[in-house]
Amino acid sequence: MTAVREHFGSRLGFILAAAGSAVGIGNLVAFPVAATKSGGGAFLLVYALFVFFICLPVMMAELALGRSSDKDPVGAYRTISKGSKLWSIPGWFALITPFMIAVFYLVVTVWVMGYLVETLFGNLDKLASQDFFIQFINTPQIFAYLVVLMLIINAILAMGVKDGIERAAKTLMPMLFVMLLGLVFFVLTLENAALGLKYYLVPDFSKIDGTVISKAMAQAFFSLSLGMGIMITYGSYMKKRDSIPGSSRAVAITDTLVAFTAGLLILPSIFHFNPQIDPSELSDSSAGMIFLFLPKIFLALQDSIGYVGASAVAGIFFFLVLVAAITSLVSIIEVPIATLRDERGMERKKAIYVIAAVQFVLAIACAVSFGMATWLTDFVQLAGVNKSFFDLIEIIFYDTILPLNGLLVCLFVIYKWKKANFDKELQEGDSDFAGSFSQKYVNFSLGTFIPLILLLIFINTVALKFFGYSFI
Ligand code: PFF
DSSP states (O other), rough: OOOOOOOOHHHHHHHHHHHHHSSSSSIIIIIIHHHTTTTTHHHHHHHHHIIIIHHHHHHHHHHHHHHHHTTTTHHHHHHHHTTTTTTTTHHHHHHHHHHHHHOOOHHHHHHHHHHHHHHHHHHHHHHHHHTTTHHTTSTTTEEEEEHHHHHHHHHHHHHHHHIIIIIIHHHHHHHHHHEEEHHHHTTTTTTHHHHHHHHSSSGGGGGHHHHHHHHHHHHHHTTTTSSSSSHHHHHHSTTTTSSSEEEEEEEEHHHHHHHHHHHHHHHHHHHHHHHTGGGGGGGGHHIIIIIHHHHHHHTTTTTHHHHHHHHHHHHHHHHHHHHHHHHHHHHHHHHHHHOOOOOOOOOOOHHHHHHHHHHHHHHHHTTTTTTHHHHHTOOEEEEEEOOOOOHHHHHIIIIIIIHHHHHHHHIIIIIIIIIIHHHHHHHTTOTTOOTTTHHHHHHHHHHHHHHHHHHHHHHHHHHHHHOOOOOO
């Protein structure tokens, strides 16, 4: 056991670290595109409702679990359930899920890093060419990028919670906000920017159907880093005097504002590139947008600001995505580190080596599953379609287990830990919480409709991904 538990130094430090986790590739690319394709302002509204009425209570539940038990997710479930075998299962899920999500997220981040370096070397034109992406992800260079990326992330983690995670967030997050705003101001001056804003912001409620609603929910849940054991772990580093409800709200607002602001960057750029574009043709996947489509958009800026200017804009954008991904990866890899320390009494440094070694091997297996190793490329068949090792990890851990983990957190907190204990933890450091609307809402919703919604999403995902059948 570690003698004294590490803590974040200040409330702001915690908020920035948690926002650093929450603000990721999902915010900068997936959100703006999903919003534009699914009803603009109408999607934004549905998304915001999900963030504040469904996801926020789950975030509070995760943070409270962590802070009350002072433990990693496995230890939190074990301590609070007093050693119940059944309730140890969600604890293990909350460990394996972040571990595996980190693996595929590492690979995508490696590609972002590669695109940043190529842009800095003046190769934006190459990035915008048709086959560059598939060639690039199959070059041995990506292994070198993986090593560099893992060195950066693990160096931050090795410095600990306050001097590593919190300090990195305090430096990188304000930088990210400023650069994002700078880019937004620039693209808003471009020709046809207003057309992009129109598609992004004007509500079209006719587009809102069951699929869009479940997409908005999944996006919000992932964006707030829920169901990944991250908030349980970060909760265990929170001080008792800090308010969980207040800090959760600050994290959710920051995350949503960044996602919203990213739309003000992406959409005007797309419409500047092609005012006739039909947004429904934009790729659904973040990877498709970042690596195949956006380089073309950045290159087109050379007509107005020259090749160097266009490369600078692209470089800043890839750098933003890289920073957002690094702070997310730091938070997700801290989960297994905390578990090895709390459950096995391992030193932080040793835990880092053990986890990095396993993740390195698995990340390589993911990275070569795009053609370099054929058996990993056609790894399994799901619902009649060949899936790579990379796809499989994404489908199992991101699509399927994430909502299940959320569901289990709600049930555990309300029915095993019990409302009264949970409520007491939320009141610690927040004298205004008792008797508030927020208190009544959180307690009621977590025991009733929130788990129900997460259950429906889980069932639908299993039916869709594994059997090719959708209810909605
Ligand atoms: N909130 C993050 C995002 O939107 O990208 C979710 C996340 C993903 C956190 C991967 C951490 C991580 F490693």
